[in-house]
Amino acid sequence: MPAGAEVDVVVIGGGATGAGVLRDLAMRGLSATLVERGDFASGTSGRYHGLLHSGARYVESDPISARHCIEENAVLRRIAPGTIEPTGGYFVATPDDPDDYLDRFPAACAKAGIETEPVPLDELFRAEPLLSREIRAAYRVPDAALEPWELVDGTLNSAREHGATAHRYRAVIGFERDADGSVAAVMTRDTRTGEEETIACRAVVSAAGAWAGQIAELAGARLTMSPGKGSMLIFNRRFSTAVINRLAPPGDGDILVPVHTVCILGTTDITGEDPDDAVVTEEEISALLADGERLVPGISGARVLRAYAGSRPLYDADEVSGAASHDESREISRAHHVIDHGARDGVGGLWSIVGGKLTTYRLMARDVTDAVAAALGNDAPCRTADEPLPEPAGHSPYWLGDRLAAIEAEGGGDADLVCECELVTRQRLADALDRRADSSLDDLRRTTRLGMGPCQGAFCMPRAAAMLDARRADGRLHPAAPDANVALRSFAAERLRGTRPIAWGDQLTELFLTAGIFRGTLGTDALPEHTGGDDAAS
Amino acid sequence: MPRADVVVIGAGLSGLACAAELAGSGASVFLAAKGMASTHWTHGGLDVAAPDGASTSRDGIARLAGSAGHPYARMSDHVADAVAAHRARLDGTAVAMVGDLDMPLAPIPTALGALRPAAILPMGQGAAVGPWEGQGLLLLGIGHFRDSWVDYAARNLTAGAWPGGPAEIRAVTADLPGLDARNNLNARTLAVLFDDPAWRARALAAMAAVVPPGAWRIGVPAVLGLEAHAEIHAHAQEVLGGAVFEMPSLPPSVPGVRLFDELRRRITAAGGRIQVGFDVVEVERDGRRVRAIHTEAASRTLRLAADTFVLATGGIAGEGIRAHRGRRLEERVFGLPVTAPNDSEWFSDDPMQPHPIESLGIDVDDHLRPIDPTGQPVLENVRVIGSSLAGMRYLEQRCGDGVAITSAHVVARSLAARSAAA
Amino acid sequence: MTFHDAAARDFPAFSTDACIKCNVCNTVCPVSRVTDEFPGPKYVGPQAQRFRGPGEGSDAPDHSVDLCSGCGICTRACPAGVLIAETNNRARAGIVEERGSSLRNRLISDTDLLIRLGTPVAPLANIGLKNRLARWFGEKTLGVHRRGPLAPFSRRTFRAWWKREKRPTALEAGSDPSRTVVYFHGCAVNGFEPDLGRDAVEILERNGLTVIVPPQECCGLPFISNGLYPRAREKARRNLESLAQYARAGYRIVGTSTSCTHALKAEYREMLDLADDDATAVADATWDICELLVDLHDRGELDTGFAPIAESIPYHPPCQLKSHGIGLPAMDLFALVPGLRAVDSDHDCCGAAGTYGLKAERWQIAQDVGAPLFAKVRAAKAAGASRAACDSETCRWQIEQSSGVPTVHPVSILAESYRRADEAASEPRRRLV
Structure with missing residues (x-):
């Protein structure tokens, strides 16, 4: 096995937490590298409902989380405004929600430091005309919509500016340990080329989230995760201008988040599913829609684009803190926890950071970085809350009409649109490929929203595949990147996976139209497995 | 509204063909459609039958007719x-068809560089079938046009096997005036330009200017004009110095628009009426007979009474059939029983497969009347044609156009015979 | 209000949910056929709609939607039922609400005002309308194209004539709802084409219907088309106030302008959110005159004693008529006139689209949209047609001005046929003058 780089710290996991840890380490002057087995933000961070929590959701069930959320909510608005749409949020009480909860809510919020304001119902319905008229009370809270891919992207870019490196499609396959049991190096494999590399290091932070148990096991440490599956539905349009939460203890179908052009109804919570096999079931969809009806009557008749599930990085509280265990994952603390495997399992130099929320990613990073830095003799202060992320993440807040206004300013029209639904221009895609020449179409989706609209890629997939192919022919594509045919097929399969559970109504029509275009006109059923060499094109 | 002999519902290929044939035979026809659809989405060729292993369309028909439940079985x-009737209708127009049922199904290149089997094509696509006889294939793309991918297509065509294909495959791109x-x-x-x-x-x-020396058949994006297509196609062959064929890409399908326009003109020229844009909202029944349908309108509905109603509203894509949550299927006009496959899974994992x-x-x-599970006709004066029919996998079997025009013809002929007898 | 109420209220925009991006609309749009300035119905309609909504910058991030002429052809072509043109219209109203409207648009929308100003000085005003210098001045100062289709003012309004003739403006005792109709004449008949109004009344009376003309104003459609919804609502409310009592009592409201009647039938509810009982009653009671005559014919009540008119006439069914969803009633009526052969123009749109073709910056687009139609009409004239026919006034003016061929409403041809029949029977009825 060839010797690779040598760094102070290897960070495992390219979600928000890992990216945050990488940035924090780099800003404290430690050399660090991050490895992620898939694309950045493709796990739990990318399968997110898009809510920048105010914390009000957890004021009763998890006051520590609530406090963390409201503090970090303010921090993120400061350091990453470009990833946030300041929609505001409401907590609304439907007739099914308990009176006592409603009574206790304002005080509980105040105690957690969350500003709330009662909203007269007529004002609420003027602002949000689609909400159920059975709603009987509402409070305004400082919720917002958060774009996870931009956040992770911006955090990694910041880390890179401070000298860190990050590698995607690099899976951890093992650890080298010293005689005293401490980790000395991380063994990795490129999941696309199979190339292996060992990274020598002084410390390792596992920010693998729902997969942290598997990483710990590879290092000979012990960590039992209790991943909670959260399923969500994406609707084709917004039903509200602000985030809508049920004024009740967290349950299914109780948050509606407007994100970009869509809105997301979440979430179910099912304990103990394999994070790699999170399938959305018909029962979950029914439950989500039934509960969604209480917020927006008729929502179950509206067009759903996709169903997807994320895996919450919840840990077994019993094991970590000695607290009593619970059956329902929702009752397990969402607060994060730093685990020093040296102290606990005799695996020195390995820390796991588990639990927490996307909203609190920076705080989680700070806490684990504090522990690692101290162990490495670094006493530089944490500055991640002070320094904004580089643009565009650090730029002005997002608003819905952003892309359309930009295209209109250029004269309007669709000649340069690759993805028409989400207004992804040729230039935007080219820029994304310039930045990451090893991208698949699905990777491009995460940073550009390619294929995320109503047609789910029917029109943009072949166009974008042709762009990949042209770049490959020019030698501008990374050798590890999939060729255009492979990218096209896997992206189509990925899009289908999210559509299948909700394939009724307009979305089924869309699916048939897509099949007709692909197989009927373009003959994709007979497309060669790989696209050919460069000899054909002039 | 005066009463019509036949009301055809749906303006896809089957509805248009049926109305054109009926109007041509002297019947009074009113075609009512919610919108335009299938013609504008598809390649404009005539896929009659090309299941796996079929050598000709005729062979394909025989193979499909052998499987119980397939529309060709009856x-x-x-x-x-x-x-023949469809070709006769289109002869002498810009969408005249070439090829026939006994021609070997030839692999023709798609805009993405895959091969699909075809035999009967509009004149403007005819040169795609070869025989290549030592000629090369030149894919001539149009710069700035986002649905033209000739380099990618050429690389795919080179990568895949193409027995009896062109001697050489090249791609070039031309920048046309003002497109940038x-x-x-x-x-x-582009077609309008x-x-x-x-x-x-x-x-x-x-x-x-971008055509290299050599003996080429030249594939170009399917944008060679709407009204003046025949003239443009001839002009292009002359100027480019080789047989030119259009390669349809993503919708909108210009060949399909031409076909729609031609069939629409046929219908109105023969005295038929077309109203597009209004969904059927009400059906008047008299036992097992339909007396009239009502289409939506700006205020009161429009009542359309007729002796016979032809349902040509398509399947899921054309929204003739809607799927609701929980796999409930609904035929949208008459509420006819919908037959779905028994498979527990509706989808395969691979989006490129059936x-x-x-x-x-x-x-x-046998009269194409809708039946219930016991085989009894549900409505006696309703006929079902085109992709509303159960039992085919039109993409895989490449039989959708053939089923459309054949069912349209069978119905039109039997109704015309009846009104002639009356 | 439930989701469905809200959805119904804001229905055009909600219908965009059904878009499957198939591009059918882009193949039929007459405006994007002739200009690259308009991005086409899919882009400005269902696509842009997903990006509209309250935001930091603006609720209306786009402006190219203003190029939509509102012809509605896309809506009718859409297989998924998306109300594309209607969505565009609302988006335009949103832009107007946010950024205001030009003096020109406010003026050309206000036809009641124009008639009030123009009629008393009709001879002078008409000289102005024909004077190239005056029109040039109008284009430079106001932005009304010097060759935009404008009809000359009538010296006396239809309403003034009606009043002078002491004809009924309200129901008389013992009126029979099945034998009495309310005539909604619209601005065109009132200020510019009173002869058409008289033709219509002649025909209706000949077929046994008593015609009353109660107080009414411009239907408001020009305001709607220009995104000036509050002004349109004022007009609509006053019309509903006047007309609803008749509609509720079972009287039919008949119009000779497919544009005005479509406003009464559809736009009041779909665009202006006037979905109350009055609006519904009026919508349900409103008939296009040809639609009404065909209905009489279906019941065997139409006087079919038409005298021959041996002529082949090009007929252009206007976009607004097609949006009624009532087929082509004028064609059914023409078929009753011996010797008359009406030839459907088989062309999408004349380009005028109400006030669209008047605007200096839109005039060329409107001309290009209608060009093939004008050529067909000219060819028909060369082949012997004395005139063309079309049900909507601004379309008639556009066709007439751009082709040079006189263009009339279908009922004017029917009225002529009836008169000829009377003359042949040598018992001429008194022609309404």
């Missing part, structure tokens, strides 16, 4: 007549 004798500055560029805007003789002359000159659900549709008797 209509295979009429396909040849239907194709356009805000809007789709197949239709080609209709303009002055622009066309400059465009074809720019295309000719999904079991694709064979859903309405079961019919």
Whole structure:
């Protein structure tokens, strides 16, 4: 096995937490590298409902989380405004929600430091005309919509500016340990080329989230995760201008988040599913829609684009803190926890950071970085809350009409649109490929929203595949990147996976139209497995 | 509204063909449709039958007719007549068809560089079938047009096997006048530009300038004009110095628009009426007979009474059949029983392969009347044609157009015979 | 209000949910056929709609939607039922609400005002309308194209004539709802084409219907088309106030302008959110005159004693008529006139689209949209047609001005046929003058 780089710290996991840890380490002057087995933000961070929590959701069930959320909510608005749409949020009480909860809510919020304001119902319905008229009370809270891919992207870019490196499609396959049991190096494999590399290091932070148990096991440490599956539905349009939460203890179908052009109804919570096999079931969809009806009557008749599930990085509280265990994952603390495997399992130099929320990613990073830095003799202060992320993440807040206004300013029209639904221009895609020449179409989706609209890629997939192919022919594509045919097929399969559970109504029509275009006109059923060499094109 | 002999519901290929044939035979026909659809989405060729292993369309028909429940199982004798009638309708127009049922199914290149089997094509696509006889294939793309991918297509065609294919495959791209500055560029805007003789002359000159020396058949994006297509196609062959064929890409399908326009003109020229844009909202029944349908309107509905109603509203894609949550299927006009495959899974994992659900549709008797599960006609004066019919996987079997025109022909002929007898 | 109420209220925009991006609309749009400035119905309609909504910058991030002429052809072509043109219209109203409207648009929308100003000085005003210098001045100062289709003012309004003739403006005792109709004449008949109004009344009376003309104003459609919804609502409310009592009592409201009647039938509810009982009653009671005559014919009540008119006439069914969803009633009526052969123009749109073709910056687009139609009409004239026919006034003016061929409403041809029949029977009825 060839010797690779040598760094102070290897960070495992390219979600928000890992990216945050990488940035924090780099800003404290430690050399660090991050490895992620898939694309950045493709796990739990990318399968997110898009809510920048105010914390009000957890004021009763998890006051520590609530406090963390409201503090970090303010921090993120400061350091990453470009990833946030300041929609505001409401907590609304439907007739099914308990009176006592409603009574206790304002005080509980105040105690957690969350500003709330009662909203007269007529004002609420003027602002949000689609909400159920059975709603009987509402409070305004400082919720917002958060774009996870931009956040992770911006955090990694910041880390890179401070000298860190990050590698995607690099899976951890093992650890080298010293005689005293401490980790000395991380063994990795490129999941696309199979190339292996060992990274020598002084410390390792596992920010693998729902997969942290598997990483710990590879290092000979012990960590039992209790991943909670959260399923969500994406609707084709917004039903509200602000985030809508049920004024009740967290349950299914109780948050509606407007994100970009869509809105997301979440979430179910099912304990103990394999994070790699999170399938959305018909029962979950029914439950989500039934509960969604209480917020927006008729929502179950509206067009759903996709169903997807994320895996919450919840840990077994019993094991970590000695607290009593619970059956329902929702009752397990969402607060994060730093685990020093040296102290606990005799695996020195390995820390796991588990639990927490996307909203609190920076705080989680700070806490684990504090522990690692101290162990490495670094006493530089944490500055991640002070320094904004580089643009565009650090730029002005997002608003819905952003892309359309930009295209209109250029004269309007669709000649340069690759993805028409989400207004992804040729230039935007080219820029994304310039930045990451090893991208698949699905990777491009995460940073550009390619294929995320109503047609789910029917029109943009072949166009974008042709762009990949042209770049490959020019030698501008990374050798590890999939060729255009492979990218096209896997992206189509990925899009289908999210559509299948909700394939009724307009979305089924869309699916048939897509099949007709692909197989009927373009003959994709007979497309060669790989696209050919460069000899054909002039 | 005066009473019509026949009301056809749906303006896809089957509805248009049926109305054209009926109007041509002297019947009074009213075609009512919610919108335009299938013609504008598809390649404009005539896929009659090309299941795996079929050598010709006729062979394909026989193979499909052998599988119980396939629409061809009850209509295979009429396909040849239907194709002849359809071709006769289009002869002498810009969408005249070439090829026939006995021609070997030839692999023709798609805009993405895959091969699909074809035999009967509109004149403008005919040169795609070869025989290549030592000629090369030149894919001539149009710069700035986002649905033209000739380099990618050429690499795919080179990568895949193509027995008896061209001696050489090359891709070139021409920049046509003014396209770099356009805000809007789709197949239709290009076709409109080609209709303009002055622009066309400059465009074809720019295309000719990129054609390398050699003996080529030249594949171009399917944008060679709408109104003046025949003239443009001839002009292009002359200027480019080789047989030219159009390669349809993403919708909108310009060949399909031409076909729609031609069939629409046929219908109105023969005295038929077409109203597009209004959904059927009410059905008046009298036992097992339909007395009238009502289409939506700005205020009161429009009542359309007729002796016979032809349902040509399509399947899922055309929204003739809607799927609701919980796999409830609904035929939208008459509420006819919908037959879906028994498979527990509606979809395959691979989006490029057939999904079991694709064979859903309405079961019919030999007169193409809708039947219930016991085989009894549900409505006696309703006929079902085109992709509303159950039992085919039209994409995989490449039989959708053949079933459309054959079912249209069978119905039109029997109704025309009846009104002649009356 | 439930989701469905809200959805119904804001229905055009909600219908965009059904878009499957198939591009059918882009193949039929007459405006994007002739200009690259308009991005086409899919882009400005269902696509842009997903990006509209309250935001930091603006609720209306786009402006190219203003190029939509509102012809509605896309809506009718859409296989998924998306109300594309209607969505565009609302988006335009949103832009107007946010950024205001030009003096020109406010003026050309206000036809009641124009008639009030123009009629008393009709001879002078008409000289102005024909004077190239005056029109040039109008274009430079106001932005009304010097060759935009404008009809000359009538010297006396239809309403003034009606009043002078002491004809009924309200129901008389013992009126029979099945034998009495309310005539909604619209601005065109009132200020510019009173002869058409008289033709219509002649025909209706000949077929046994008593015609009353109660107080009414411009239907408001020009305001709607220009995104000036509050002004349109004022007009609509006053019309509903006047007309609803008749509609509720079972009287039919008949119009000779397919544009005005479509406003009464559809736009009041779909665009202006006037979905109350009055609006519904009026919508349900409103008939296009040809639609009404065909209905009489279906019941065997139409006087079919038409005298021959041996002529082949090009007929252009206007976009607004097609949006009624009532087929082509004029064609059914023409078929009753011996010797008359009406030839459907088989062309999408004349380009005028109400006030669209008047605007200096839109005039050329409107001309290009209608060009093939004008050529067909000219060819028909060369082949012997004395005139063309079309049901909507601004379309008639556009066709007439751009082709040079006189263009009339279908009922004017029917009225002529009836008169000829009377003359042949040598018992001429008194022609309404």
